[in-house]
Amino acid sequence: MSRREMGLGLAAGMTALPFVAHAAKMVGIRQHGAQGDGRNIDSGAINAAIEAASRAGGGTVLIPAGRYLCFSIRLRSKVTLMFAAGAVIEAADPERHDGHYDAPEDGIDQLYQDFGHSHWHNSLIWGDDVSEVAIVGPGLIDGAGLTRDGPGARWKKQAGERPLSMRGMSEADIAQLEPAAAAMRGKGNKAIAFKNGRNIRLSGFSILKGGHFAILATGTQGLEISDLSIDTDRDGIDLDCVRDVKVERCRVNSPNDDGIVVKSSYALGRAVAAENILIRACAVSGYDMGSMLDGTLQTTQQIAPDRDRVTGRIKLGTESNGGYRNVRIEDCTFTRCRGLALETVDGGVMEDIIVRGLTMREVTTAPLFLRVGDRRRGPEGTGIGAIRRVSISDVHATGIDHRFPASIAGLPESPIEDVTLTDIDLTYLGGGTAEDTVRRPAELADAYPEPSMFGVLPAWALWVRHAKGLHIDGFAARTQSADARPPFVIENAPGLRVERTSLWSVRR
Template identity: 30%
Template sequence: MDGRGSRDAFPKRSGPGGKDNRPRLLRFENCRDLTFSGLTYKNPAFWGIHLVDCKDVHVTAVTLQMRDNNTNNDGFDFDGCENVLLENSQIHSHDDAICLKSSKNPCRNIVVRNCNVSSTTSPLKFGASSSGGFIDVDVSNCHFFDCPMGGIKLQIVDGGRMENVNISRIVMDNVGSPIFIRLGNRGRIYDKNTYTGTADPSGGKPEGAQVGTIKGVRISDVVANVTIQPRGESVTPKDFAKAGPIMIAGIPGHRVEDVVLENITVSYPGKGTNEDAKRAVPEDETRYPEQFFFGPLPAWGAYIRHAKNVEFRNVEMELRSSDERQKIVLDDVQGFVER
């Protein structure tokens, strides 16, 4: 299935009044008993396969080729879906490859296994739309590669709860920041179309939803090779920030809780400076969540802030070149254990 959604045929924001009216390749709403099997989907103008409030979905042996066609080319977007099995598939996307959203209802009982995934943005992302939450999710036996903006991203920023998330047996090659867990307060309630871009957040205010929760995340048996991947001829601070450490961050008064990282091996590029080590990291409570928005962090291995009961079990982090920053930095953290 070829969407033929090239930049020339479907320019960004070319609709009336500058609206971005590019079509998705496929969109299903409130559907049940869906099966996707044995096909290749490619070249969407906008998102690829978008499922909203669907139940009992099986995706197996499909190929998504959506990496170099247009912009915002997500692979799979599961928004408020239940009982989903995604397995044995090849997913290559420009934007988020496997993306769980919950604009209204929770994503619940989601299984992802045996997939080969690349993305210029993220191979696996929960959020940012999160008002319904993410409950009972299991991701295993996947290969993520060539993902310069990061690996695993778990986010609650519009309310909702994240509970019982298990991610295991993941290999990540040539990726940016390997793990990003973020509890924020954008507070979107989805009653209007509001800007979600990357402007200076200094004057931003929450949009009305209550702050959500992240409790009970377990990530185990992961091997990751983090690399700096410049877009131009030289490495910019933005390029460097994209290849940052593990980051687990809540906001003042709202902590990320009960996170276990076990049997994790990460190789980092190093090259952090003494100036990086002294940086004050902004809170950015209301901003759209991307790790590199925080800039270079004062740790090269893991930066943890506003968190409770975080446990590192057999987490090995190494450098390929020198770095002036600390290996692990803790800020407003209760109950951190490293075994």
């Protein structure tokens, strides 16, 4: 390693390494032939540096300032990648550059989840069954050569596969978003992917245009993600079948899909719960892609690919075979995006969820959406899931689309149980009509869960159906323009308790 690279490592701060033992061996990528000129492919040199650190029993791979054009980078256990300021790893484009991404794994049954969830090796940076791995430092991962597309699940039940907002799309439209698997050979569709990892730290860097997932972690334990800025063309951070995870102080802008999302899919071939997760002090948004990182915060895009308004948001769901336990979401902001969604539709149980301290501005669908559904995308014997023991408090939301009040929607055979709403303050744009008051939405038990699935709802502040033991203590809501609907519509809610409400709508 050159003196210059050693200096970069020292400047980055060895004491800041998540795994201090990795400071014992420092490996420079230029020593292994990396050019950093944005023209030559440098993934071979970076992989050689990673292997050198791994053979030494672990170490730190230093990425100095420069633009490193890369295909797949393969992580190894006990190795830290450390970005220097000004370091950029750019995803190469197999249609323009000489090379290709690692092939998607064979033998993965893509029956109950889509192609993106079912493969990890076809990524810019990936680790399979690695432990004590970190990516840190003030660099940038530029996914310019990644694709956001990929085939959907092979499960093709008529209902529940896609949002109802996509019903008007032609087969050609769908095919553009979901090409055949053969078209994915050689392409990369994720910036960072982990499968069955342990003790992983991601901190300090930015991701631009991360593909299908900027970060996908499946079956991973002991994952900590902090101080990232992600501005991407589809999902931001996907936590699938994970345990003991912390996501803190991250900014995620994702107008076309979810910002931070917890899932429990069938990607590992069995139902695995997502549990013991903390999402804290994060900001999600739906500005035009790229305009969060460059600071311009553009608002040209109005509609996401599912033909609802721009997405963003924090969500539990949609893939929900294994369920969710012990999840905390606190002190987060939502700006120009959809609100919080808690969904289980594939048989899993969601329980012991704590949400507090949310601030939302320009909410493009419902500020709060809780849904038990009966999609059952899973093997024979998959049942109906459940939601129980959810506490949501200290939520302040403004600029909410009038069509979609906060919603709690269970099923007659699986009501949502023991939800507490405390100190909720909501401001809606208003605009509901007298005709809207008589709407009686269908159950739509097997439909894909989205706030828009029921259409315009008959209440403007809160709509509840099939909920048991709901406790509301401190609920203030208002409209900015006239709305003819009542503030609350509540059906089939035994054990309901309501205290301290303040509801006000502009008169016509």
